[in-house]
Amino acid sequence: MTTDLADGAAAAVTRDRGRATAGSRPPGRLRRALSTHWYAWAMCAPVVIVTAVLVGYPLLRGVYLSLTDATEANMGRTIGMNVIPASYEFVGLRNYADILTSAEFASRLGWTVVWTVVCVACHFGLGLGLAMLLNRPMRLRAFYRVMLVLPWAVPSFVSAFIWRYLLNGDYGVVNAMLRAAGLPGIAWLDDPFWAKVSVIVVNVWLGVPFMMLALLGGLQAIPRELHEAAEVDGATPWQRFRHITLPGLRPVSSTVILLGTIWTFNQFPVIFLVTRGGPGGSTEILVTYAYRLAFEGIRDYAGSAAWGMVILALLVVLAAVYRRALHRQGEVW
């Protein structure tokens, strides 16, 4: 973008010089573009510059790091007056080859996909169900609404801590209630399977209110007359849901499902604070795994950067799918 602008300016200058000798010619393409678009370009400049410096440059550096064997030991650093030079070396695609052929990658990716799909499906299903219940005229509706929105109102890291306490194997209230009902307690956070169930439950609890509110807004935008007309024509409740409610919700639901997918895929705090990825790494998703590589034990910067790039590639595919969906809705860019 900025280079476009610079090129345009340079071209405009040459054009001016040319015009002085060649007399009046229609202005060139670049110059026309510059005079029509310079406002737009100038207004975009702050974000483009900030993104280039804060995202673009680190991203390139991340790509470079991922092609080296940089770790905490050979990174180079300054201690007082002594500068220890970096001594890591370029190793080509070795980190990527290691990742893609490792069993770790297959199992992390598998669990991340399961985690994302199950969480988003529960968010959407429960959110839609509650939104449809709340969309009916009844007593106490405003009260129910406030109660149901509460999980969204609590900061997510606080919720993660609350749940870690509730699910505590010895002192947690969930097990206390199970025991009071005569059932054995469950090692919620210490058993690989139940730890997975636990983090999904926590994330579903966190995410349903947003879906519910968004879908409630969508439901209320569907004209009432459509339902009335369908009812007069003898449509069953299921037919009305299938042919009026769901199509009417499509613009909202496609947006919130995409947002929910990205948020869940990137959901760091829930996993990191509830189970810390454990037990034995069983609840570790791609994002928390890459983080742990870089900041725990002997810090493997190169490996973590390579994991980050692999995750980025997965997300770009997701974004391309989203853009195609936007195209179908007529939003063209």
Place this chain on the structure above:
Amino acid sequence: MAAVPTASATPARPAGAHARPPYGRFRRSPLASAALHLTLIAASLAAVFPVVWLILTSIKPRNAWQSTTVELFSDPTLDNYVQVLTETSFLRWLANSLLVSALTTVIAVIIAASTGYAVSRFRFPGFRSIMWMLLVTQMFPVAILIVPIYNLMAGLGLINRLPGLVIAYLTSAVPFCAWMMKGYFDSVPVSIDEAGRLDGLTPFGTFWRLILPLSKPGLAVAAFYAFITAWAEVAYATAFMTGDDKYTLAVGLAQFVGQHKAEWGLLTASAVLIAVPAAVVFLLVQRHLVTGLTAGATKS
């Protein structure tokens, strides 16, 4: 688009239900009515219980969290709160969190506003690449940039300092704010711009004098999201902040229940101190939040 906020605003008043002509399910049987309310009560309990239990635990004596039986109350006391406020760095962490979040929000909104307007109104060479860039960068998970940013910050001596954290947060807050504001500007009628241009305003003048004042709700929503995102951020804060006096709340709270000690009494008290004001503010403004986020999707 203008229809959506009104549509979501009307039905929240239960009284409105009587004014509106009933249709279909309104005449529901007592059995269906009971089922409806029971379902909603069960869902509400599931939503509220963890928070209620948090508050109940926080007012128990310091070691009562180690009880293995279910007790709603046991010797209510404010000991945990007193200890959190006087013997821990809680207030320091709170100040750090507020400062970092507020700085991130203000800088991000200022940088992003004009771009949001430009991509909402103009079609220009580079438009598609900018939209693509905004979409992809706000999807970036922490794992992609955290290593290079950490190393760059270490080179600049900004590790364990608040400005380093603000810079890290801006990487996601700036594109996010630009994207949200585009959505809001899209809902402001273009005829206002045209009227401004006819009266001789420049494109920037139109944006600054006409559209920006009209878009305060949109700016507020974007700012609010940027704020709570920075407020609840865990990964960068955990990696960058290494000194007790520099922690943000998310990092500080984790110290109460770390590897070697578990002070759930302190944790629950500080969680209440954070969550209750946050929840009150949030419930007051939440009606605007969803409309803000899905504005692009619901415009007609």
